[in-house]
Amino acid sequence: MTGVRVAGVGLTHFGKHPERTGRDLFAEASNRAFADAGVDRDDVEQLNYGNFMGELSEHQGHQGPLMAEAAGLDVPATRYESACASSGVAVREAVKDVRNGEVDVALVGGAERMNNLGTAGTTEALAIAADDLYEVRAGMTFPAAYALMARAYFDQYGGSKEELAEIAVKNHDNALDNEYAQFQSAISVEDALDAPMIADPLGLYDACPITDGASAVLLVSDEYADENGLDAPVSVTGTGQGGDKMALQDREYLARTPAAEDAAEEAYDDAGIGPQDVSVAEVHDCFTIAEVLALEALDFYAPGEGIGAAARGETTRDGDRPVNLSGGLKAKGHPVGATGTSQVVEMTRLLRGDHPNSDAVPGDVGVTHNAGGTVASTTVHVLEVEE
Amino acid sequence: MSENADDERVRDEGYDDLLDAIESGEGFYIECPESHGSLPPRRVCPHCGATELEEVPLPETGAIETFTTVNVASPEFADDTPYVTAVADFGAVRVTGQVRGIDPDGLEVGTEVTPDVGESETTGERVLILRAD
Numbered sequence: 001m002t003g004v005r006v007a008g009v010g011l012t013h014f015g016k017h018p019e020r021t022g023r024d025l026f027a028e029a030s031n032r033a034f035a036d037a038g039v040d041r042d043d044v045e046q047l048n049y050g051n052f053m054g055e056l057s058e059h060q061g062h063q064g065p066l067m068a069e070a071a072g073l074d075v076p077a078t079r080y081e082s083a084c085a086s087s088g089v090a091v092r093e094a095v096k097d098v099r100n101g102e103v104d105v106a107l108v109g110g111a112e113r114m115n116n117l118g119t120a121g122t123t124e125a126l127a128i129a130a131d132d133l134y135e136v137r138a139g140m141t142f143p144a145a146y147a148l149m150a151r152a153y154f155d156q157y158g159g160s161k162e163e164l165a166e167i168a169v170k171n172h173d174n175a176l177d178n179e180y181a182q183f184q185s186a187i188s189v190e191d192a193l194d195a196p197m198i199a200d201p202l203g204l205y206d207a208c209p210i211t212d213g214a215s216a217v218l219l220v221s222d223e224y225a226d227e228n229g230l231d232a233p234v235s236v237t238g239t240g241q242g243g244d245k246m247a248l249q250d251r252e253y254l255a256r257t258p259a260a261e262d263a264a265e266e267a268y269d270d271a272g273i274g275p276q277d278v279s280v281a282e283v284h285d286c287f288t289i290a291e292v293l294a295l296e297a298l299d300f301y302a303p304g305e306g307i308g309a310a311a312r313g314e315t316t317r318d319g320d321r322p323v324n325l326s327g328g329l330k331a332k333g334h335p336v337g338a339t340g341t342s343q344v345v346e347m348t349r350l351l352r353g354d355h356p357n358s359d360a361v362p363g364d365v366g367v368t369h370n371a372g373g374t375v376a377s378t379t380v381h382v383l384e385v386e387e
Numbered sequence: 388m389s390e391n392a393d394d395e396r397v398r399d400e401g402y403d404d405l406l407d408a409i410e411s412g413e414g415f416y417i418e419c420p421e422s423h424g425s426l427p428p429r430r431v432c433p434h435c436g437a438t439e440l441e442e443v444p445l446p447e448t449g450a451i452e453t454f455t456t457v458n459v460a461s462p463e464f465a466d467d468t469p470y471v472t473a474v475a476d477f478g479a480v481r482v483t484g485q486v487r488g489i490d491p492d493g494l495e496v497g498t499e500v501t502p503d504v505g506e507s508e509t510t511g512e513r514v515l516i517l518r519a520d
Contacts, residue, residue, distance in 0.1 A: 119459070120460075120461065120462045120465065121462070123459065123460070123461045123462075124461035124462055124463065127461050133399060133402045134402075134426060134483050134515075135483055136461075137402075137512070137514065137515070138472060138483045138484050138485055138514060138515050139457060139460060139461075139463075139464045139467065139470055139472050139485055139507070139514065140457075140472050140483065141457060141459065141460060141461055143457075143459065144455050144457045144472050147455035148453045148454070148455055148472070148473075149453070151453045151454060151455060151496070152452065152453040155453065155496045196458070197456070197458055198457075198458055198459045199455040199456065199457050199458065199459070199472075200455055200456050201455075202455075245433060247483065248474060248481075249426075249474050249480070249481035249482060249483045250425065250433060250481070254452065254453055
């Protein structure tokens with residue numbers, strides 16, 4: 001089984017681009033990945049593409065071949081849909097195909113266009129990642145679903161809105177120098193606590209923004225990288241995926257995310273590492289409470305212990321294990337179908353040293369955690385700098 | 388337009404059956420031989436895969452397990468805000484619904500609720516209610 005190297009990465013700016021189509025965004029991101037990798041388009045053997053709400057936002061299904069065309073490729077192309085974990089799943093499937101020898105070079109990416117729907121339209125579109133019968137028809141929105149998880153967490157383990165605010169403050173600080181981030185602006189704990197409530201205890205600053213954007217990664221086999229003399233120091237050494245019941249009401253836990261626990265355990269075993277070996281992480285903080293649940297699912301903290309990590313300075317950029325040095329979904333933005341791959345982009349840059357926050361990375365093992373829905377599906381990937 | 392243009396939404400077997408049953412005071416859930424509970428429609432127990440399922444009465448009361456006041460809604464509930472959405476524990480099953488009949492400030496984890504059916508103020512569609520009065 002061959003190793004899998006990250007040959008090149010590319011992002012668009014994450015932000016409000018309501019006039020730009022998904023195909024335009026993905027063309028830009030993939031152009032950057034090709035330029036970064038120095039890989040010939042003729043060598044690409046497949047496209048794995050993540051997108052969630054294209055039917056609703058662009059009246060466009062069957063986006064695999066469309067996006068291959070946008071990227072200048074004539075290859076088999078498949079769209080992966082797993083809500084906000086869509087392109088995380090796309091990465092995982094490409095990793096497996098490269099490892100298995102099916103292909104030597106795969107383009108992986110994702111894009112989402114959201115701002116053209118407006119806030120109400122986006123809220124409605126995102127809601128379809130929940131159970132239509134038993135959640136959406138009861139008026140549940142995505143912020144509401146995470147608010148239900150947050151209150152369950154507070155009730156079970158304790159925790160405060162101030163501790164959630166510290167997570168938002170941290171991730172905004174991390175995004176200050178990230179040119180791709182939607183928000184390159186600092187906020188204070190007071191700003192977060194004073195913000196309008198969306199679904200208590202979650203206010204406006206506990207939520208990620210509505211974002212347009214695209215991401216792309218070129219994954220290649222060790223052999224291809226060596227034969228072509230690529231400068232590709234980062235490898236994907238572990239991949240894992242977990243699942244859970246669709247609706248919160250049918251879950252064993254309301255304040256834990258077993259799908260992510262399973263994905264993390266599988267990815268750690270696959271890479272031959274443990275949580276103690278991880279020096280930096282990009283996690284799916286669609287809401288501040290989601291970062292807490294991620295830290296605990298990744299086994300950096302026991303259940304109930306992760307809530308204070310940012311406030312204690314343990315996950316800040318000068319902490320022992322910085323989390324979301326990109327700014328996370330909270331400040332970098334969350335174009336849902338693009339997010340999973342964008343985490344791999346950011347982690348690759350952080351580890352190889354060309355990210356504005358690379359100087360804050362204390363080691364050479366990173367983890368990305370990408371969650372779909374209310375964590376009914378999750379992928380976790382381990383990235384390492386090869387010696 | 389179809390001949391049934393007045394029927395804006397196709398009837399969802401199971402779900403609408405449940406709402407009908409709750410409206411007539413005969414709420415039920417689905418139970419498998421292992422006593423796993425779930426809400427209809429089911430052909431298979433989501434917890435163990437059993438296919439021998441039966442309808443059993445839903446307990447008359449449940450307890451709020453978690454809740455939130457929704458201030459920003461989808462267009463289908465735009466005129467309903469603010470409203471409270473909650474998950475209530477009925478023993479073998481949990482039920483998600485909108486809480487009515489109590490000031491949200493008085494609501495807490497553990498508050499007792501009964502299942503009911505109401506309407507969305509925005510669309511008039513039926514909504515599963517957790518009544519706290």
